[in-house]
Amino acid sequence: MQTSWDAVVVGSGIGGLAAAAALSTCGKRVLVLERHAQPGGLTQTFQRQGWRFNVGVHYLGGFGPAETNRRVLDHIAGGRIEMVPIAGAHDRIRLPGLTLPYAPPRAALLRVLKDAFPREAAGIDAYFEAIDRAAATMGTALMARNMPGPLGAPLAWLRRREIERWVGRTTWQVVQEVTDDPQLRAALTAQWIDYGSRPAESSFGVHALVTRSYLGGAWYPVGGSAVFGRELGRTIGEGGGEIRTRAEVAHITVEGRRVTGVQLRSGEHVASRCVISDAGAHNTLRLLPSGEVDYGWAKDIVELEASTGYIGLYLGLSGDVAAAGADAANTWIYESWDVNRGWDDPQTEPRAPALLVSFPSLRDPSHEPGPQRRHTCEIVALVNWSAFAKWDHSDDPDGMAAGAAREKDYAALKARLTRSLLAQFGEHFPSLAPMVQFAEASTPITVASFTGAEHGAMYGLATTPRRFLSPALRSRTPIGGLLLAGQDACTPGVAGAMMGGLMAAANLEPQLWRLLR
């Protein structure tokens, strides 16, 4: 078969870009195909009336100068992406009557928790010990499943007991073991919005990996999250590759259980003996001819649920926001001590039980507020897809968001959600509310429309123990030459999705494993 590309990547999220850029550094020519008009997936940014917003990046963990994520990013981006540490607290957890500021070093966080819960010092120490052990085990489990079988399988077998103990149990199960205090349990699990599955449902392994990544502090990419698309695109271009936008893959073509390339929605066929999919595991399955798919593998994947959806509220502000109470931390607002709840039915429930509020422009040293002192605020509230499923216009030729926007009740709900979130924001940040000049909400319909995410999911597949124990979710698939990249092959988050991309590439170019030493 004649083929001009060493590999074709479906989707230009950070997972797909990382896979393509890593292969480019090994001399491979890679074509990245992206359905949307701009590259980056959830790392894309958008502008409204002069304010620029990120879609899927508030802050990044594990990007300190000596950390593995940074080494990998520097390799694939040629050292051109600059990260700045978030000064002071990177998270501030507000529970009724208690605010916990989280800032490095780790000892400071321990002190904050022990001051707030003086009788629970032993439980807090036990929790941090569990975090260390679970994060290390999770790292090993992810490596083992993504390495080629002869290397990965023995490693997983040797560590099977630890994997079952730390990855196979929920966050709530482990936290219940370390403390009886319901308020401490709530405080320790409040950051679950970072990986999108409630403490009662999430694997403690993902909780530990994500939480631990911020113990050394949090980072922000100078210039905002669009730098990932720009700089990784440059690496891909320098290697003779290309990113094509508005190029939706309609089918991955397979013959005799081996990929032969992809067919675009336009009808064009691009031949390649290697296809890496960053489109998400469920979407990848939909792109495959059913007759060529291994039944057991497909069943394992189909049975995994999509993660939660979310409402995003993007605010443009004008004025001295720092003097009015904004800072660089993420503020996690819980309206009650029941942190296990999302906004299950925004149609009937007037207020979100939890909000994540951040001011990205205060983190970015390249942000120029100008004479109008422009700043941005991004708010996230988790919701169920079921509340939006009736506006699923995936067959609309103009796109899902355009289809839904034509329906009056959808537009009315969106307007009501905007008002209600604005009012809630105003209660918590009364001095900032008068500075809001612009507000726009996104729903799971918006996310599904712009990234193709199933059910507008915030983080790909739900981060349950079952997902992380499933043998189906790994770089290699039963179809020769087809690999999975991105968050579903590893963990949610920019670092997790990037590693998912890197490990897919390392299955083709083993020299790349050395970056993970």
Ligand SMILES: Cc1cc2nc3c(=O)[nH]c(=O)nc-3n(C[C@H](O)[C@H](O)[C@H](O)COP(=O)(O)OP(=O)(O)OC[C@H]3O[C@@H](n4cnc5c(N)ncnc54)[C@H](O)[C@@H]3O)c2cc1C
């Ligand atoms: C609101 C929000 C806040 C977040 N905050 C943070 C944070 O602060 N820190 C952090 O580390 N992570 C955060 N995340 C998570 C992080 O953004 C994601 O985990 C990560 O970007 C996912 O990357 P990916 O490459 O796996 O997938 P995606 O970014 O979803 O990329 C998939 C790409 O595939 C394309 N595609 C799909 N189907 C096709 C097709 N058939 N043909 C061509 N292209 C296709 C899509 O258009 C998309 O561009 C956040 C996410 C959200 C939604």
